Amino acid sequence: ETGVTQTPRHLVMGMTNKKSLKCEQHLGHNAMYWYKQSAKKPLELMFVYSLEERVENNSVPSRFSPECPNSSHLFLHLHTLQPEDSALYLCASSQPGTYEAFFGQGTRLTVV
Amino acid sequence: EDQVTQSPEALRLQEGESSSLNCSYTVSGLRGLFWYRQDPGKGPEFLFTLYSAGEEKEKERLKATLTKKESFLHITAPKPEDSATYLCAVQGYGNNRLAFGKGNQVVVIP
Numbered sequence: 001e002t003g004v005t006q007t008p009r010h011l012v013m014g015m016t017n018k019k020s021l022k023c024e025q026h027l028g029h030n031a032m033y034w035y036k037q038s039a040k041k042p043l044e045l046m047f048v049y050s051l052e053e054r055v056e057n058n059s060v061p062s063r064f065s066p067e068c069p070n071s072s073h074l075f076l077h078l079h080t081l082q083p084e085d086s087a088l089y090l091c092a093s094s095q096p097g098t099y100e101a102f103f104g105q106g107t108r109l110t111v112v
Numbered sequence: 113e114d115q116v117t118q119s120p121e122a123l124r125l126q127e128g129e130s131s132s133l134n135c136s137y138t139v140s141g142l143r144g145l146f147w148y149r150q151d152p153g154k155g156p157e158f159l160f161t162l163y164s165a166g167e168e169k170e171k172e173r174l175k176a177t178l179t180k181k182e183s184f185l186h187i188t189a190p191k192p193e194d195s196a197t198y199l200c201a202v203q204g205y206g207n208n209r210l211a212f213g214k215g216n217q218v219v220v221i222p
Contacts, residue, residue, distance in 0.1 A: 004155075042116070042212040043156075043199070056209065090155050099144050099203050101210060103155035 003027040006091050006104035014112055015081060021107050023074040023091030032074040033101065034066060037088040049074065081111045114139045114204050118213035125190050125220050133185040133216040135200030145183050146210065147176050148199040156199055190220045 004025045013019050034046040048056035049068040065077040074091055088108055092101040117136045125131055144163050148156035160169045162178040169176050175186040185198055197217045201210040
């Protein structure tokens with residue numbers, strides 16, 4: 001247990017559905033991240049929040065919408081996804097100044 | 113743009129057969145180099161941070177070293193439970209992001 005909890009662990013959704021991924025951290029960190037991990041590819045950074053403000057958005061399609069209501073919680077809202085969006089979505093947190101990111105267990109997303 | 117290349121992509125070892133994993137990087141000012149272990153279907157687990165050339169860190173059978181261009185993760189007398197994918201990442205100055213390599217997939221055969 002790393003102190004970063006993601007739910008759900010597995011999600012199957014149709015291309016017309018709307019769903020949300022949730023991440024919660026209990027480490028007292030104030031930076032949170034969403035990463036996408038596809039087979040045979042490096043982890044891709046999607047979004048960075050620092051002190052609840054989005055500081056980076058790496059050209060992610062608008063069908064992915066992040067939300068950070070406070071420094072302990074992070075959401076990724078999904079709508080009208082494509083099959084190529086199927087991947088492991090990882091949440092991480094860190095304390096600015098250390099840059100050691102701690103990851104959750106991930107959500108395995110399958111778009112059908 | 114920060115870049116990380118890991119080799120070999122996959123490695124099969126007999127139990128007790130020591131080996132090394134390579135992480136080559138290019139970065140405009142290294143803030144830190146990170147090693148993670150990832151088991152199938154799980155999130156990466158933090159192992160080490162290295163900040164400057166010449167630095168070394170150890171944890172059980174794992175030892176990480178750093179030069180100005182690359183890092184090595186040495187696995188001494190591995191056991192089957194060391195089977196995992198090992199990820200290397202770097203962070204440069206002026207960045208909020210970690211740049212990851214594709215990983216080294218290690219299988220240790222009893």
